[in-house]
Amino acid sequence: xxxxxxxxxxxxxxxxxxxxxxxxxxxxxxxxxxxxxxxxxxxxxxxxxxxxxxxxxxxxxxxxxxxxxxxxxxxxxxxxxxxxxxxxxxxxxxxxxxxxxxxxxxxxxxxxxxxxxxx
Amino acid sequence: xxxxxxxxxxxxxxxxxxxxxxxxxxxxxxxxxxxxxxxxxxxxxxxxxxxxxxxxxxxxxxxxxxxxxxxxxxxxxxxxxxxxxxxxxxxxxxxxxxxxxxxxxxxxxxxxxxxxxxxxxxxxxxxxxxxxxxxxxxxxxxxxxxxxxxxxxxxxxxxxxxxxxxxxxxxxxxxxxxxxxxxxxxxxxxxxxxxxxxxxxxxxxxxxxxxxxxxxxxxxxxxxxxxxxxxxxxxxxxxxxxxxxxxxxxxxxxxxxxxxxxxxxxxxxxxxxxxxxxxxxxxxxxxxxxxxxxxxxxxxxxxxxxxxxxxxxxxxxxxxxxxxx
Amino acid sequence: xxxxxxxxxxxxxxxxxxxxxxxxxxxxxxxxxxxxxxxxxxxxxxxxxxxxxxxxxxxxxxxxxxxxxxxxxxxxxxxxxxxxxxxxxxxxxxxxxxxxxxxxxxxxxxxxxxxxxxxxxxxxxxxxxxxxxxxxxxxxxxxxxxxxxxxxxxxxxxxxxxxxxxxxxxxxxxxxxxxxxxxxxxxxxxxxxxxxxxxxxxxxxxxxxxxxxxxxxxxxxxxxxxxxxxxxxxxxxxxxxxxxxxxxxxxxxxxxxxxxxxxxxxxxxxxxxxxxxxxxxxxxxxxxxxxxxxxxxxxxxxxxxxxxxxxxxxxxxxxxxxxxxxxxxxxxxxxxxxxxxxxxxxxxxxxxxxxxxxxxxxxxxxxxxxxxxxxxxxxxxxxxxxxxxxxxxxxxxxxxxxxxxxxxxxxxxxxxxxxxxxxxxxxxxxxxxxxxxxxxxxxxxxxxxxxxxxxxxxxxxxxxxxxxxxxxxxxxxxxxxxxxxxxxxxxxxxxx
Numbered sequence: 001x002x003x004x005x006x007x008x009x010x011x012x013x014x015x016x017x018x019x020x021x022x023x024x025x026x027x028x029x030x031x032x033x034x035x036x037x038x039x040x041x042x043x044x045x046x047x048x049x050x051x052x053x054x055x056x057x058x059x060x061x062x063x064x065x066x067x068x069x070x071x072x073x074x075x076x077x078x079x080x081x082x083x084x085x086x087x088x089x090x091x092x093x094x095x096x097x098x099x100x101x102x103x104x105x106x107x108x109x110x111x112x113x114x115x116x117x118x119x
Numbered sequence: 120x121x122x123x124x125x126x127x128x129x130x131x132x133x134x135x136x137x138x139x140x141x142x143x144x145x146x147x148x149x150x151x152x153x154x155x156x157x158x159x160x161x162x163x164x165x166x167x168x169x170x171x172x173x174x175x176x177x178x179x180x181x182x183x184x185x186x187x188x189x190x191x192x193x194x195x196x197x198x199x200x201x202x203x204x205x206x207x208x209x210x211x212x213x214x215x216x217x218x219x220x221x222x223x224x225x226x227x228x229x230x231x232x233x234x235x236x237x238x239x240x241x242x243x244x245x246x247x248x249x250x251x252x253x254x255x256x257x258x259x260x261x262x263x264x265x266x267x268x269x270x271x272x273x274x275x276x277x278x279x280x281x282x283x284x285x286x287x288x289x290x291x292x293x294x295x296x297x298x299x300x301x302x303x304x305x306x307x308x309x310x311x312x313x314x315x316x317x318x319x320x321x322x323x324x325x326x327x328x329x330x331x332x333x334x335x336x337x338x339x340x341x342x343x344x345x346x347x348x349x350x351x352x353x354x355x356x357x358x359x360x361x362x363x364x365x366x367x368x369x370x371x372x373x374x375x376x377x378x379x380x381x382x383x384x385x386x387x388x389x390x391x392x393x394x395x396x397x398x399x400x401x402x403x404x405x406x407x408x409x410x411x412x413x414x415x416x417x418x419x420x421x422x423x424x425x426x427x428x429x430x431x432x433x434x435x436x437x438x439x440x441x442x443x444x
Numbered sequence: 445x446x447x448x449x450x451x452x453x454x455x456x457x458x459x460x461x462x463x464x465x466x467x468x469x470x471x472x473x474x475x476x477x478x479x480x481x482x483x484x485x486x487x488x489x490x491x492x493x494x495x496x497x498x499x500x501x502x503x504x505x506x507x508x509x510x511x512x513x514x515x516x517x518x519x520x521x522x523x524x525x526x527x528x529x530x531x532x533x534x535x536x537x538x539x540x541x542x543x544x545x546x547x548x549x550x551x552x553x554x555x556x557x558x559x560x561x562x563x564x565x566x567x568x569x570x571x572x573x574x575x576x577x578x579x580x581x582x583x584x585x586x587x588x589x590x591x592x593x594x595x596x597x598x599x600x601x602x603x604x605x606x607x608x609x610x611x612x613x614x615x616x617x618x619x620x621x622x623x624x625x626x627x628x629x630x631x632x633x634x635x636x637x638x639x640x641x642x643x644x645x646x647x648x649x650x651x652x653x654x655x656x657x658x659x660x661x662x663x664x665x666x667x668x669x670x671x672x673x674x675x676x677x678x679x680x681x682x683x684x685x686x687x688x689x690x691x692x693x694x695x696x697x698x699x700x701x702x703x704x705x706x707x708x709x710x711x712x713x714x715x716x717x718x719x720x721x722x723x724x725x726x727x728x729x730x731x732x733x734x735x736x737x738x739x740x741x742x743x744x745x746x747x748x749x750x751x752x753x754x755x756x757x758x759x760x761x762x763x764x765x766x767x768x769x770x771x772x773x774x775x776x777x778x779x780x781x782x783x784x785x786x787x788x789x790x791x792x793x794x795x796x797x798x799x800x801x802x803x804x805x806x807x808x809x810x811x812x813x814x815x816x817x818x819x820x821x822x823x824x825x826x827x828x829x830x831x832x833x834x835x836x837x838x839x840x841x842x843x844x845x846x847x848x849x850x851x852x853x854x855x856x857x858x859x860x861x862x863x864x865x866x867x868x869x870x871x872x873x874x875x876x877x878x879x880x881x882x883x884x885x886x887x888x889x890x891x892x893x894x895x896x897x898x899x900x901x902x903x904x905x906x907x908x909x910x911x912x913x914x915x916x917x918x919x920x921x922x923x924x925x926x927x928x929x930x931x932x933x934x935x936x937x938x939x940x
Binding site for chain 2: 450453457460461463464465467468505506507508509510513514515516551553554557558560561564567571579580583584586587590591593594597598602624628630631632633634635636644648651652653655656657659660
């Protein structure tokens with residue numbers, strides 16, 4: 001049971017690395033962006049894991065409840081920001097991919113490199 | 120019981136991540152990513168982060184998927200078979216994983232109430248929020264007041280993405296790929312989505328407004344509300360086609376929303392200086408500091424919601440309209 | 445209402461307020477005007493704060509009037525003041541130059557959005573320099589990164605698009621690594637305010653997560669700062685970006701990441717990690733040496749002027765990290781000084797390239813033959829900027845290399861070997877600058893498309909102001925020297 005308390009951190013590490021692996025190895029630019037969003041989501045899990053307190057509830061103060069235990073609100077605030085950052089990066093990355101497709105006719109990295117060296 | 124459920128969900132998360140990597144059809148991979156986001160949102164909910172769960176569901180699973188779909192329509196959904204041998208990637212990834220797992224053994228255990236982050240700073244927030252800001256949702260209090268400067272930055276992040284997408288997708292297409300595709304008519308020829316969509320549309324918008332104004336008391340706030348309202352309007356555009364959607368809700372209104380919301384937020388901050396306080400100091404906005412805080416948070420949350428909604432709509436339409444550009 | 449008290453906040457708020465206005469303005473000259481005025485105003489604020497800092501004032505600002513560590517604190521000391529000067533000056537000069545230069549590269553109807561992104565980049569970079577909160581740094585880092593991806597993707601060459609995509613991927617990985625590092629250290633200390641963090645890290649008994657945090661933060665920021673061997677995104681991104689954008693971002697973008705790295709390593713980790721100085725030095729110093737030698741060597745064989753200068757930037761970042769890796773006050777002084785002086789040299793060189801590109805858009809070295817005759821002022825600026833880059837006495841580049849060498853010589857025998865590296869690096873700089881000079885001055889004109897006239901006057905004036913600043917700060921280095929030595933003392937002051 002003691003080790004289960006670390007399970008979240010391991011899943012964070014594994015998912016993070018799966019995302020990173022996708023970004024580095026895949027040729028397809030959209031697949032790279034999918035990997036990037038998995039990679040970023042893993043970090044959300046790290047932050048939200050820290051906020052949990054045994055027996056706690058969401059940090060919303062209710063009148064009349066004596067001695068409540070709240071989970072930590074601060075990591076939640078930070079991750080709200082990080083989620084918005086994630087969607088912004090993805091949107092911008094996709095806009096670049098669309099432009100690449102229009103000017104190169106492909107979204108595979110090796111095709112693009114090959115087409116540039118033709119010149 | 121909960122912990123077993125959490126372990127089950129987390130394991131599922133890993134399995135889906137592997138499936139995303141292995142999927143060769145990008146559409147399939149995208150759908151799996153959406154499931155991944157929803158699972159992530161469920162995990163957040165189990166870990167007591169209701170606000171984050173709502174945001175991840177609305178933005179991570181909702182809006183991100185729609186933008187990806189828009190980009191897939193403009194590119195292609197097939198990935199070339201994977202051939203390269205990952206000589207570089209494997210060691211990099213292995214070192215990262217090893218470093219993280221090495222570090223994890225000294226991390227505080229999940230749910231440990233003695234962890235440093237529960238001892239410092241946050242107790243102050245929990246104790247002082249009722250006295251200084253007096254709204255029940257502590258997350259909103261931190262987001263809107265204690266760390267309002269981060270949130271201001273966040274609004275400009277999404278605005279930057281919106282400006283960037285508009286800038287990139289307003290470039291002229293290379294001549295050979297230019298086409299004059301007929302403007303899309305959406306799903307207006309399909310009866311079932313049309314009827315069902317029209318039926319749920321008002322409820323989505325209504326729910327968006329509820330989330331906006333209920334953010335002080337429960338999970339929710341400007342980001343989630345902006346994303347939900349934007350989703351509703353995107354659904355409208357999908358049902359009726361680009362042209363009609365843009366006629367009903369033209370681009371300049373969206374741009375005015377995106378810019379206006381950001382401006383509103385920054386001006387609330389400047390009002391703090393003008394009234395003799397610091398930037399983003401709401402206490403001076405009214406004679407009663409707590410009323411000032413309420414007013415400030417209400418205004419900046421409105422600014423956030425308006426900008427998020429406008430920016431996301433502009434981003435969606437930039438992709439959707441590119442085909443016939 | 446005393447504005448002086450609010451200067452730190454206004455440094456970011458003024459540009460942020462201007463962004464929505466510029467985005468709404470559809471008239472391109474108006475957009476340019478508002479952007480330039482905003483940037484000049486930001487420069488004025490930076491100058492005012494520098495004067496204050498030199499007079500011993502410490503700018504501290506509590507956002508929303510919440511005490512740190514509960515609220516977000518802004519703080520301007522000598523190091524941030526120097527950075528702010530570099531950022532706002534580079535932005536203002538490049539914006540003035542963009543009046544002519546941008547028309548040839550971006551369609552006029554897209555200018556308003558472009559300038560909005562520019563001011564966002566300005567706000568983001570200054571935000572990083574001003575804030576004293578680890579997470580706030582991340583937010584502004586993202587604003588500046590997103591905006592700079594947009595700016596760099598604006599160039600007309602399609603090869604710019606894959607280059608920016610690569611930058612976006614690597615930049616996001618870098619920022620996310622930074623976020624992981626901040627998360628781990630927050631987990632162990634419970635605070636995000638840098639100063640509070642520095643105090644509380646000492647009490648952390650289990651060091652593994654802090655060690656991992658140091659690793660992630662260093663690697664993430666090294667990626668953003670294009671530190672060798674993590675520089676792969678830089679040469680192409682700089683080459684295909686619009687010329688004025690290269691002038692702006694080459695002067696300050698990577699340096700801002702270095703700034704955060706210095707802050708974190710010296711203020712937070714130095715005291716608290718066992719044998720941190722040794723680890724820091726043994727990681728950074730080899731990377732710096734390789735950067736100087738390999739990147740300069742690559743620059744010697746480049747055929748495109750912009751790419752040549754971009755590779756030289758990678759080498760120059762090596763000089764900056766070499767100084768920091770000594771972990772001494774004199775080393776850090778040289779390092780911070782070189783941030784300032786390299787920004788001057790590279791900024792004016794890229795401005796001169798923008799002048800050149802007005803008449804010779806290809807920017808290939810072989811097309812330069814004999815061009816110095818028709819564009820004397822442009823080439824004179826290129827030569828002077830080049831001399832400063834090499835480090836010839838009388839230019840700004842000399843001062844920082846001088847300080848770097850004297851810092852190295854205190855090390856004894858190892859120092860002499862490192863001085864040899866610097867000398868070899870400078871000789872290679874002589875070679876790559878000479879290649880430009882030789883083509884332009886000593887070859888017969890062979891290119892039928894050779895330029896017939898000088899660049900537009902405003903562009904030349906801006907370039908020459910930047911070039912003369914190199915000479916001025918080479919002869920009168922008091923201002924940057926005062927700032928960098930007090931910054932170095934403050935950074936090292938954290939170590940007893």
